[in-house]
Amino acid sequence: MKKGIHPEMRLLTVRCAxxxxxxxxxxxxxxxxxxxxxxxxxxxxxxxxxxxxxxxxRVQKFKKKFEGKY
Incomplete structure (x- = not known):
């Protein structure tokens, strides 16, 4: 590998919310x-x-609410 053209890799600690x-x-x-x-x-x-x-x-609740209206 050529020297000086590759980014430096480092071990990083990632913190989640x-x-x-x-x-x-x-x-x-x-x-x-x-x-x-x-x-x-x-x-x-x-x-x-x-x-x-x-x-x-939710679907059953919707169907019960609007039964016969559509």
């Missing part, structure tokens, strides 16, 4: 993120299948 810290290799000086695997709903299990259940309840 939830307070979690992750170590990554990067060329950046500082990196802040809003969502990580510790606080994202799909990683925590509060999204996905449970979201479909909520949607079904």
């Amino acid at each position: 939830c307070g979690a810290e992750h170590k990554i290799w990067t060329t950046k000086e500082q990196l802040k993120i809003d969502v990580c695997s510790n606080c994202h709903p799909l990683y925590k299990g509060s999204g996905g299948a449970s979201l479909i259940v909520d949607t079904e309840g």
Whole structure:
């Protein structure tokens, strides 16, 4: 490799808005993120299948409210 043309890689601690810290290799000086695997709903299990259940309840509520009006 040629010397002096490649950016310097450094081990950086990334801090999420939830307070979690992750170590990554990067060329950046500082990196802040809003969502990580510790606080994202799909990683925590509060999204996905449970979201479909909520949607079904909303659709049924809508149909009951407007039954016979459309």
